[in-house]
Amino acid sequence: MGSITNDSHFINDTDYYEEQSSSLFDIHILVPVTIISIILFFLGVTGNVITILIFKQRREMRTTVNMYLSSMALSDILICLGLPSDLYRIWKYRPYIFGDFLCKFVFYLSETCTYCTILHITALSVERYFAICFPLKARTTITKCRVRGIILGLWVWSLLTASPILFLFGVEHRNGSLPDETRECKYIEHLARTGLLETMTWVSTIYFFLPILCLTLLYGLICRKLWSSRHNLRGPQAASREKYHKQTIKMLAVVVLAFVLCWLPFHIGRILFAQTEIILYDVTQYFNLISMILFYLGASINPILYNVMSQKYRQAVSKILNYGQVWHSRSLTRSEKTSLEGTEVSSFM
Template sequence: SKSYFLLRSIGVKVVWVYNAVFWVMLMCVTVIYIPLMLFGLLGNILTILVVWLRPHMRTSTYLYLSSMAVSDLLILLLLPLDLYKLWRPRPWPLGDLACKLTMFLSECCTFCTILHITFLSLERYLAVCWPITAKTVVTRRRTRAIIGCLWLSAAVSAAPVLVMVGVEDVGREDLGECRCTHFAISSGLLSAMMILSNLYFLVPLCILGVVYSLIGRTLWLRPKSSRRDQSHRNTVKMLGVIVLAFVLCWLPFHVGRTIFSLSLGTGTERQETYLDTNSQSDTITHYFNLVSSVLFYLSAAVNPLLYNLMSARYRHAVRSLIRTQSHAQARRMHTLTVHHSTTTL
């Protein structure tokens, strides 16, 4: 009897410590999320404006980067909902349709970013290793068509999410939560989607490894005096850093999702355990998911900073855009002041 009560008191203390540490981590994640979102929104909006308001920036490389900025922008706009779900997983206040659409959009943008990085690297491979072919194959019109196909492919690949997620009552409480449905787990749709998601990460990762190895070999064998090759080297360096940041930020995200998928069985008892809010994953999984979610949003926010650090052309275009907008606003203020003075006289 005494042993039972002793073990029970120890268990209560362990749960209390776990909850306290988890809430502290959740507060730290919130503090990181807010400036990350603001910085990412500003940077990606600047990238889009720079490419579309500066004609000389509408090269195939920057067309890909501006489209990827749109994808990252949408991911960051969904961050407040993700943060809300972390603090209050239920009840979901926006209804079943909003639950499906937000999860679909997040998955679609995830796939789209991966496809953009892959095709952008392939385009650089053609430009460096097959420059004559690239002049005829890589055009702005074709780049825009490819970008449209990438968005369409990402949307089709993410379409199963519309069936997989929904608002379901959890446990004995009549409170709906936006989450993966009982049907998705029992039918194996969740496992199939996790396989597709991992393929979306692993296959492009292999392609990127081969492509950058070939690009590096080609540039190494060429003389360094060529201005064109120097420009290629600068672009490849920038893209290499972007790819490295992508791998480092997204690898924990995919590992965490795979662990989550494997932790769900197909048996009724296991599904009921999953649907019970009092039976969560172990402590390490919780902490890992929090860290991987921060890295996931960091990837969406950090790309404009990398462009600014690695590309003098991008820095010059941003400065030119800001300077032009400042001068335009100053002229408008001067015009309004003169007009007001004239009318008062």
């Protein structure tokens, strides 16, 4: 997972299990965690891929809101792709067999996408604030072209601010030990002593808690605006627009709440582990395990929330699945027809 401090504390306790198995947990813990992780992986990848397909293929779904959500779905897919690496490392922490580049890249990609998801949620909430509180101004300023530019900027900024991770992490082995047996994907100790580890921990913490403060303020202002304007609605178009805004805000609020609940333990763990030198080994390991599962749940749950809360989304998913079934049945029909023609020709011959 995109865990700087959490993963590093898997390593800080290496002395404890130096003579033990290379697994971090007992088998009765590893098996259910593995099953849950596999389910989350497939839910996250397939659900977010379907989300992107819906927003790209369905013309009526190509709104500025859905542009943010589809980009966020891509970010969540990339986060989920880091799950197999984390799963491998809790089964067999060392030796790390995938090399220095993959070690760096997995951490960097996960951290980048973590920042990117947070920024997307914040930018989308700012857009909804302007659309609801300043509708006339928003109509001219919020365009698809500008939203594309903002989304590109969010990705570039996330890639840049996460770049120190490429220098902070790598494959190392303990001095005096055999490299082939003790290679670990971890933070590089001499760089961590310079303060880079603690700096990146605080960067990721600010990335989480500052947007949460911003989101709380924005949704408070939006709710006040919707509450104060409920008596001023005139005409069916105004009522319809107000209903659309309320439905959108309700869905986004649930997405934000799920995001906070799933990622909060992860960031609390980072702060505690960065500031506390003596921590109980068992407590830290199991807390890390729970926060890892919740972290990946956060990257997997959005398509489920869209499906539950949006009728348009459900209809679009149904159409895509039905199209897949029709295409499959047509291919089977063509294949059966070809097979039948082949049989007739061979019989004739």
